[in-house]
Amino acid sequence: MVQRVVLYDSWDCEPPRVPPRSYLYSLAPIGVGTPWVEGFSNYLTRLVTAHLLSPEDLVAHLSNSYPSLLNLMSKGGILNGYRNWANSQSDRARALVDSISRATGREDIALLTCIPLECIALIPCRRTLAWCPACYEAQRKARSNVYDLLLWSIAIVTVCPLHRCHLQEQCPCCGSKVMPFTTLYRPGHCSTCQRWLGKELEHGIPLVESTDEALWNSKAIFELLRSAKRELSSLSEIFRWNIRNLVQDRTGGNIEQLARECRLSWQTIRELISLEGRIPEVGTLLKFCHHFQVQPHLFLSEGRSRRHEAAPQGKNRVEQVRLSLANAANETPPRMP
Ligand SMILES: [Zn+2]
Numbered sequence: 464m465v466q467r468v469v470l471y472d473s474w475d476c477e478p479p480r481v482p483p484r485s486y487l488y489s490l491a492p493i494g495v496g497t498p499w500v501e502g503f504s505n506y507l508t509r510l511v512t513a514h515l516l517s518p519e520d521l522v523a524h525l526s527n528s529y530p531s532l533l534n535l536m537s538k539g540g541i542l543n544g545y546r547n548w549a550n551s552q553s554d555r556a557r558a559l560v561d562s563i564s565r566a567t568g569r570e571d572i573a574l575l576t577c578i579p580l581e582c583i584a585l586i587p588c589r590r591t592l593a594w595c596p597a598c599y600e601a602q603r604k605a606r607s608n609v610y611d612l613l614l615w616s617i618a619i620v621t622v623c624p625l626h627r628c629h630l631q632e633q634c635p636c637c638g639s640k641v642m643p644f645t646t647l648y649r650p651g652h653c654s655t656c657q658r659w660l661g662k663e664l665e666h667g668i669p670l671v672e673s674t675d676e677a678l679w680n681s682k683a684i685f686e687l688l689r690s691a692k693r694e695l696s697s698l699s700e701i702f703r704w705n706i707r708n709l710v711q712d713r714t715g716g717n718i719e720q721l722a723r724e725c726r727l728s729w730q731t732i733r734e735l736i737s738l739e740g741r742i743p744e745v746g747t748l749l750k751f752c753h754h755f756q757v758q759p760h761l762f763l764s765e766g767r768s769r770r771h772e773a774a775p776q777g778k779n780r781v782e783q784v785r786l787s788l789a790n791a792a793n794e795t796p797p798r799m800p
């Protein structure tokens with residue numbers, strides 16, 4: 464009698480493929496790609512909490528692996544320069560972003576800073592925390608993460624674009640400035656007395672007028688953050704081209720008159736409309752944009768400057784819009800880099 468031979472599957476002796484591990488926990492940032500994105504200093508606070516470390520310990524650990532950070536520490540006080548400055552466009556912020564990106568294996572860390580916007584404006588940041596008490600309160604009520612927005616760390620933003628109230632910069636309980644990314648700091652709480660910093664809008668928070676220039680500026684930055692992305696530098700030429708186009712259309716190229724109206728020097732205006740000019744400081748850019756009532760993020764779209772001219776009034780409105788659209792369609796597009 465012939466016995467049947469049973470063939471069993473052979474064993475796969477290949478070791479399983481393990482994806483590369485990051486040095487730090489790959490914590491997902493909050494609100495990337497939206498104007499509500501968290502600031503890098505807030506991300507660092509969450510990162511050290513997740514690892515049960517102090518900010519100093521985190522930087523010390525990273526310095527062992529990334530000598531560029533060690534060099535910065537030896538130049539004196541990396542943390543002093545990395546409280547809210549972590550959100551800025553400085554070289555030191557860039558070095559920390561690079562180290563944290565590699566240590567967490569994440570490619571979106573730079574989007575928690577003002578670095579993606581450096582191709583269109585130089586944006587100074589605050590050294591200490593500013594916050595909207597109504598936003599904190601809304602975050603707590605929604606039982607979501609309580610966190611600090613990147614928007615609040617930008618010095619020219621002094622009003623919350625959502626709640627129309629002034630940002631606070633001193634604890635109402637102890638009067639201290641609040642220092643983010645310190646051992647005692649928890650988002651939403653004072654770093655000195657630990658009191659809650661949120662407040663209902665109805666509880667006596669004064670609102671600014673809807674026509675206030677500070678509110679306009681805050682909304683402009685809010686929209687710029689919505690546009691911030693890694694490949695933004697490819698749009699910098701279109702941005703300049705749209706500004707130049709708008710000046711030509713509205714003033715016929717009379718730079719001196721425009722400079723008087725905007726309360727800027729004619730050299731500044733000339734720099735602004737030059738394709739090779741220096742990157743403007745954000746205050747200058749916003750002053751210029753406010754004069755024309757055109758939000759700066761609109762300059763990032765090809766041919767948008769013509770479409771966002773003041774709306775024509777009266778019977779000729781339809782004809783004027785049709786003419787403007789026809790002109791825009793016949794424009795020579797800018798050369799892509
Ligand atoms: Zn708010």
Ligand SMILES: [Zn+2]
Nearest residue numbers: 634637653656
């Ligand atoms: Zn306090």
